[in-house]
Amino acid sequence: MQKFFSSRKLVIVVVCLIVSFGLMSLSVAIRDKRNTPPLVQQFGNDIVGFADRIVAAPMNGIHHGFVSTKNLLNTYQENARLKSKVDQLTQTQVKDQVLTRENKQLKRQLNVGSTLTGYEKINAAVITRTPSTWASQIIINKGQASGIKKNMPVIAGPGLIGTVAEVNKTNSKVVLISNTAENSNRFAIQVLGDNSKVVNGIITSYDSATNRIVMGNITSKAKLSVGNRVTTSGLGGVIPKGIYVGKVSKVAQDDYGLAKKVYIKPAANLNDIEVVSVAVRD
Amino acid sequence: MKRKVPIAIYFVIGQFIAFFLDGSLSQILSGVLFKYPNSMVPYLTVLWLILAAFFGNVKKLHLYTWAAIIGFIFDMYYTGLFGVYVFIFPLVVYLCQMVYQILPPNFMSGFLVYFLGITVLVSLGYMANAFIGETDSSIAQFLVNTLAPTLALNLVLLAIVYFPVETLYRTHRQ
Numbered sequence: 010m011q012k013f014f015s016s017r018k019l020v021i022v023v024v025c026l027i028v029s030f031g032l033m034s035l036s037v038a039i040r041d042k043r044n045t046p047p048l049v050q051q052f053g054n055d056i057v058g059f060a061d062r063i064v065a066a067p068m069n070g071i072h073h074g075f076v077s078t079k080n081l082l083n084t085y086q087e088n089a090r091l092k093s094k095v096d097q098l099t100q101t102q103v104k105d106q107v108l109t110r111e112n113k114q115l116k117r118q119l120n121v122g123s124t125l126t127g128y129e130k131i132n133a134a135v136i137t138r139t140p141s142t143w144a145s146q147i148i149i150n151k152g153q154a155s156g157i158k159k160n161m162p163v164i165a166g167p168g169l170i171g172t173v174a175e176v177n178k179t180n181s182k183v184v185l186i187s188n189t190a191e192n193s194n195r196f197a198i199q200v201l202g203d204n205s206k207v208v209n210g211i212i213t214s215y216d217s218a219t220n221r222i223v224m225g226n227i228t229s230k231a232k233l234s235v236g237n238r239v240t241t242s243g244l245g246g247v248i249p250k251g252i253y254v255g256k257v258s259k260v261a262q263d264d265y266g267l268a269k270k271v272y273i274k275p276a277a278n279l280n281d282i283e284v285v286s287v288a289v290r291d
Numbered sequence: 292m293k294r295k296v297p298i299a300i301y302f303v304i305g306q307f308i309a310f311f312l313d314g315s316l317s318q319i320l321s322g323v324l325f326k327y328p329n330s331m332v333p334y335l336t337v338l339w340l341i342l343a344a345f346f347g348n349v350k351k352l353h354l355y356t357w358a359a360i361i362g363f364i365f366d367m368y369y370t371g372l373f374g375v376y377v378f379i380f381p382l383v384v385y386l387c388q389m390v391y392q393i394l395p396p397n398f399m400s401g402f403l404v405y406f407l408g409i410t411v412l413v414s415l416g417y418m419a420n421a422f423i424g425e426t427d428s429s430i431a432q433f434l435v436n437t438l439a440p441t442l443a444l445n446l447v448l449l450a451i452v453y454f455p456v457e458t459l460y461r462t463h464r465q
Contacts (some may be wrong), residue, residue, distance in 0.1 A: 030422075032374025061368075065314070065318075136318075137314030138314055138318035140369060144425065174371070
């Protein structure tokens with residue numbers, strides 16, 4: 010014990026602690042203020058990202074095999090269920106096409122250029138996930154070179170899963186909405202309530218015990234009920250309007266009884282993401 | 292006569308494979324590992340380092356330097372938060388090696404020392420993340436939902452990998 014706490018070691022420990030806290034504060038500051046990490050870090054991340062693909066590719070291949078087999082076993086039931094939905098879907102699609110065209114014509118007539126709803130998609134594959142409890146992050150294989158910028162929203166399957174947090178040249182980190190950090194995930198969203206009244210707000214936190222997104226500080230009197238759809242509102246920043254987020258699963262009062270708190274069940278499964286699209290506002 | 296590949300080469304290559312497998316496993320098995328509200332995190336990187344400290348020659352392998360390097364890459368690539376694992380990895384390797392030297396060299400003591408190592412690793416990681424506000428989970432939540440499942444997963448991984456790695460180092464001792 011005496012040897013362990015010799016003065017030389019103590020000095021080393023203290024210096025390490027100071028350097029550690031310094032570096033942590035510095036990297037948080039960089040993440041909050043700058044749009045891209047320093048060049049050295051980008052360069053390093055790109056190299057590691059390339060090496061990672063060599064390991065990740067066979068692993069993803071194996072995973073794919075398992076998933077395909079599982080899907081094959083479920084095919085019959087799924088087919089029966091989906092057949093009943095197909096007719097409905099075609100109808101909606103046709104209507105959607107007509108409405109889009111009409112919308113475009115009307116916009117042209119009114120001389121309105123691009124509105125909040127328009128966006129392009131950049132598709133990317135997931136390379137890996139951060140092995141950590143605290144940072145719910147995935148790393149995708151597109152970066153600055155493909156036109157991705159910080160804070161762009163990321164979609165997988167049916168809905169929103171997170172935002173781009175760090176952009177390197179050829180890969181970028183996506184923070185999932187399940188991240189509980191205080192400084193992430195302030196999405197502007199809106200709930201289409203009963204009587205088609207819209208309630209605007211932001212995502213304030215995430216309830217990891219039940220997998221629900223929480224939208225807090227709602228003072229609007231509009232009536233919300235379970236099953237109401239939630240989309241992004243396009244207000245403030247780079248996130249376009251109309252990206253599906255999820256459905257209302259519970260409406261509660263906040264701790265002081267002054268405002269409402271809405272629990273939203275996310276549409277996308279955050280623990281099974283292979284391919285994502287990054288939405289770029291027009 | 293074929294010349295033997297030095298153990299240091301195996302060590303470094305295995306180190307990087309373990310590093311990438313951490314991320315790949317987390318991604319592929321994320322439905323199982325990060326099922327709400329628990330989260331199990333594989334630490335194959337640390338497993339490989341600690342097994343090297345158990346069986347290999349720490350000086351010849353430059354183990355602490357490698358621990359710091361891989362910690363730095365871990366910070367940069369996976370978390371984007373510098374100054375956390377770059378210090379924690381060498382510290383955990385140092386602690387494990389110190390304690391393992393005192394104990395008789397068999398699987399049970401390896402198991403106990405690794406238990407201790409993972410506990411220190413995960414706890415220090417939690418403290419660092421709580422310090423910068425990356426997490427808001429309480430200590431009780433951390434113990435039940437993170438530390439316990441992570442320990443369980445990593446001890447199972449240790450049990451699987453322990454004897455093959457021991458054989459690898461033993462055959463290269465001469």
